[in-house]
Amino acid sequence: MFGQAGESEYTDEIVNRPDVVALRAKVNATTDTSISEASVDVRVSLKNGKEVHVFVKNAIGSLENPMRDENLEHKFASLTEPIIGKEKTRQLLSALWKLGQANDLKQIIALSTPD
Numbered sequence: 621m622f623g624q625a626g627e628s629e630y631t632d633e634i635v636n637r638p639d640v641v642a643l644r645a646k647v648n649a650t651t652d653t654s655i656s657e658a659s660v661d662v663r664v665s666l667k668n669g670k671e672v673h674v675f676v677k678n679a680i681g682s683l684e685n686p687m688r689d690e691n692l693e694h695k696f697a698s699l700t701e702p703i704i705g706k707e708k709t710r711q712l713l714s715a716l717w718k719l720g721q722a723n724d725l726k727q728i729i730a731l732s733t734p735d
Contacts, residue, residue, distance in 0.1 A: 658682030704734050 634640060655661060658679050664672045678684035680691070687695070693713055700709045712731040715722070722728065 658684060704732065708735075 652661060656677070658677075660674075660676045660679055662672075662674045666672065681687045696713060697706075697709050700712065704712070708731050712728065715728050715731060719728070
């Protein structure tokens with residue numbers, strides 16, 4: 621819906637598209653303090669009058685439902701590759717997985733910086 625494969629849905633071009641603006645105008649987000657911060661409760665009213673309700677007790681990434689390493693790497697890469705490139709992203713991921721053994725942060729800072 622938002623963009624081509626690999627294209628971030630958070631770019632100005634996507635966020636300001638007329639169809640995305642129209643969809644956003646139909647959404648009413650509220651906070652429900654009676655449920656956990658790791659939960660989500662979504663209700664959608666369709667044009668045909670049908671209501672769809674989804675409740676997720678523990679969202680992906682919560683303490684109770686941690687994100688798997690490969691999903692975390694994919695998400696990280698999707699956010700960093702457009703900025704620092706595929707190779708630097710690969711190297712940065714490798715360095716970050718070994719962060720506990722690093723003597724300093726110079727390599728991580730260098731890899732985190734666009735050329």
